Amino acid sequence: MELSILTLCYLVGSVTFIIGLKMLSNPATARNGNLLAAAGMAIAIVGTIFLYEEDGKKLGNYAWIFGGILVGGVIGTLAAKKVKMTAMPEMVSMFNGMGGACAALISAVEFDHLYKSYKTIDSAWLADFVPAGMYLTIIAGAIIGSVSFAGSMIAWGKLSGKIKDFSFRGQHIVNLLVLLLVLAAAVFTYQYNVGLALILFYTTVGLALVYGVLFVMPIGGADMPVVISLLNSFTGVAAACGGFLYNNKVMLTGGILVGAAGTLLTILMCKAMNRSLKNVLIGSFGGSSAAAAGKKDQGAYKEITLSDTAVVMSYANKVFIVPGYGLAVAQAQHACHELEKLLESKGVEVKYAIHPVAGRMPGHMNVLLAEADVSYDKLLEMEQANDEFSTTDVVLVLGANDVVNPAAKTDPASPIYGMPILDVELSKNVIVNKRSMKPGYAGIENDLFFQPKTSMLFGDAKKVLQDLIGEIKNL
Amino acid sequence: MEAILTWIADNQQMIYIVILMIFVGIEVIGHVPSVLHTPLMSGANAIHGVVIIGAIIVMGKAEHDNYVALILGFLAVVLGTLNVVGGFVVTDRMLEMFKGKKKSSK
Numbered sequence: 001m002e003l004s005i006l007t008l009c010y011l012v013g014s015v016t017f018i019i020g021l022k023m024l025s026n027p028a029t030a031r032n033g034n035l036l037a038a039a040g041m042a043i044a045i046v047g048t049i050f051l052y053e054e055d056g057k058k059l060g061n062y063a064w065i066f067g068g069i070l071v072g073g074v075i076g077t078l079a080a081k082k083v084k085m086t087a088m089p090e091m092v093s094m095f096n097g098m099g100g101a102c103a104a105l106i107s108a109v110e111f112d113h114l115y116k117s118y119k120t121i122d123s124a125w126l127a128d129f130v131p132a133g134m135y136l137t138i139i140a141g142a143i144i145g146s147v148s149f150a151g152s153m154i155a156w157g158k159l160s161g162k163i164k165d166f167s168f169r170g171q172h173i174v175n176l177l178v179l180l181l182v183l184a185a186a187v188f189t190y191q192y193n194v195g196l197a198l199i200l201f202y203t204t205v206g207l208a209l210v211y212g213v214l215f216v217m218p219i220g221g222a223d224m225p226v227v228i229s230l231l232n233s234f235t236g237v238a239a240a241c242g243g244f245l246y247n248n249k250v251m252l253t254g255g256i257l258v259g260a261a262g263t264l265l266t267i268l269m270c271k272a273m274n275r276s277l278k279n280v281l282i283g284s285f286g287g288s289s290a291a292a293a294g295k296k297d298q299g300a301y302k303e304i305t306l307s308d309t310a311v312v313m314s315y316a317n318k319v320f321i322v323p324g325y326g327l328a329v330a331q332a333q334h335a336c337h338e339l340e341k342l343l344e345s346k347g348v349e350v351k352y353a354i355h356p357v358a359g360r361m362p363g364h365m366n367v368l369l370a371e372a373d374v375s376y377d378k379l380l381e382m383e384q385a386n387d388e389f390s391t392t393d394v395v396l397v398l399g400a401n402d403v404v405n406p407a408a409k410t411d412p413a414s415p416i417y418g419m420p421i422l423d424v425e426l427s428k429n430v431i432v433n434k435r436s437m438k439p440g441y442a443g444i445e446n447d448l449f450f451q452p453k454t455s456m457l458f459g460d461a462k463k464v465l466q467d468l469i470g471e472i473k474n475l
Numbered sequence: 476m477e478a479i480l481t482w483i484a485d486n487q488q489m490i491y492i493v494i495l496m497i498f499v500g501i502e503v504i505g506h507v508p509s510v511l512h513t514p515l516m517s518g519a520n521a522i523h524g525v526v527i528i529g530a531i532i533v534m535g536k537a538e539h540d541n542y543v544a545l546i547l548g549f550l551a552v553v554l555g556t557l558n559v560v561g562g563f564v565v566t567d568r569m570l571e572m573f574k575g576k577k578k579s580s581k
Contacts, residue, residue, distance in 0.1 A: 017525070021503050021515075024514065024518040024566075025503065025504045030511060030570045034518050037518065045531065049531055059531070059535025060537075061534055061535055068552030068556060073560045076556060076557040076558075076559070076562075077564055091565055092513075092517045094561075099520070099558035102524075102554040102555040105551035105554070106526070109544045109551070112543050112547075133485070133486065232516055232519060232520050235526070239524075239529070242528075243529075251525050252492050253496055254522050255525065255526070257500045258519045258523040262500075264504060265515060269512055272509050364513060371572045
């Protein structure tokens with residue numbers, strides 16, 4: 001009876017995951033979809049705690065279980081509530097890593113259990129006692145979970161600026177070798193002396209962690225969202241391995257669902273940047289050729305003062321704001337909205353042009369501007385915005401760089417060649433706010449800054465906007 | 476070879492689920508607008524937190540003197556819960572903004 005109720009719980013859980021994910025892909029239902037999936041998850045978890053039995057034995061150690069859930073729940077809620085909107089991407093990466101580590105730990109405990117059952121029989125192979133399928137699910141969960149954990153931690157570090165890009169010559173070959181070593185260690189664990197199995201198992205896990213680090217290290221920060229999405233689907237697969245191990249349908253459904261959806265999402269994100277996944281993973285940004293190309297002299301750029309900017313903007317008919325990562329770092333979204341309202345009160349038409357990958361994640365800018373109460377219909381997607389730039393008087397670029405770099409269209413040697421960009425140079429004036437002339441995430445110079453109709457307005461986006469608002473008010 | 480075939484036969488239900496779920500997963504998010512990529516990734520991230528069920532099972536089965544299982548299992552429960560709770564809360568926070576937005580514009 002109780003086991004049938006548990007089965008029902010799992011069934012409900014699985015269905016809510018599918019419907020939840022479906023609802024998440026539509027703006028109108030997304031929030032409820034998330035809550036629905038969360039409710040399904042709660043049912044599955046509570047059901048497992050109280051109803052699960054194996055060989056007629058219920059689960060014990062309730063103090064440990066509830067203690068763990070309490071600790072994880074409190075930290076998770078606080079972290080998720082406290083994190084700034086700008087730091088969302090790294091938070092997702094962090095939580096993803098936790099899931100991966102969880103899957104790897106489960107495999108470690110299960111392996112430890114196997115090892116203890118057979119270690120007395122020395123000189124035998126693990127393969128003699130343990131079915132291949134079972135070993136495969138354990139080791140796959142351990143490897144994929146570890147790669148996902150290590151990779152997510154690096155991605156988190158990179159996004160929060162703690163870790164710099166790092167690559168060396170022949171890294172792809174080293175990565176491949178490490179991956180082969182991981183697989184070799186996994187095979188040896190199974191088909192070698194049982195006495196050494198535990199050491200070999202942890203060697204496998206250790207190598208998988210190293211691989212995770214090496215895998216993400218050379219990938220440029222601008223591509224992190226794609227990598228996080230990919231690691232997200234990895235963790236899904238690792239969770240599904242657990243499903244196989246315990247013959248648990250809800251883990252299997254949830255895991256594979258995320259594995260498949262995450263893979264597709266990764267591909268969709270790549271498409272939004274007009275790049276292939278292979279290109280993202282292997283042809284990392286900022287390679288030697290790009291650096292050399294970036295060094296060439298670009299001529300002079302021209303600066304504009306705040307008061308001039310204020311005049312130009314308040315006497316324009318139509319202004320476009322192009323937000324980028326600089327806006328996110330400076331937390332300037334509220335100041336930006338204020339500027340928009342002020343200009344509108346002077347009869348200027350203000351709109352936002354949102355590049356699909358502006359910021360560090362697709363949709364990043366939409367979320368940020370929505371937080372500042374910017375009206376949804378003022379946010380134009382790239383194609384719409386490109387149609388309107390020719391009738392625009394002023395484009396204000398706030399901390400965006402690569403997404404407005406004309407090299408993506410004109411210079412086949414550029415690493416971002418082929419990426420769709422916002423054609424801001426079609427407008428009458430372009431004002432670019434940046435902290436310095438430093439290149440953007442792709443590590444390349446931007447010709448736009450040196451064009452005659454472009455003026456540079458240096459400074460932190462938030463401070464510049466606030467000063468600009470002051471200037472416009474004083475006009 | 477034979478071992479693999481037996482394993483497939485023994486687990487055919489699970490294998491069917493895997494195959495069907497791959498198609499469902501792809502189908503379900505096929506038409507997501509790029510604005511929702513981030514929340515969707517975050518939501519999917521929370522869903523794979525279902526791995527916590529495995530952690531609970533490991534923890535619940537651990538014998539009282541098996542410290543490896545107890546400690547690793549406990550860690551797994553904590554991390555799994557972090558993934559689930561944090562994931563859903565972050566996603567909700569992101570989506571809250573979209574919703575609040577819509578209301579005020581109406």
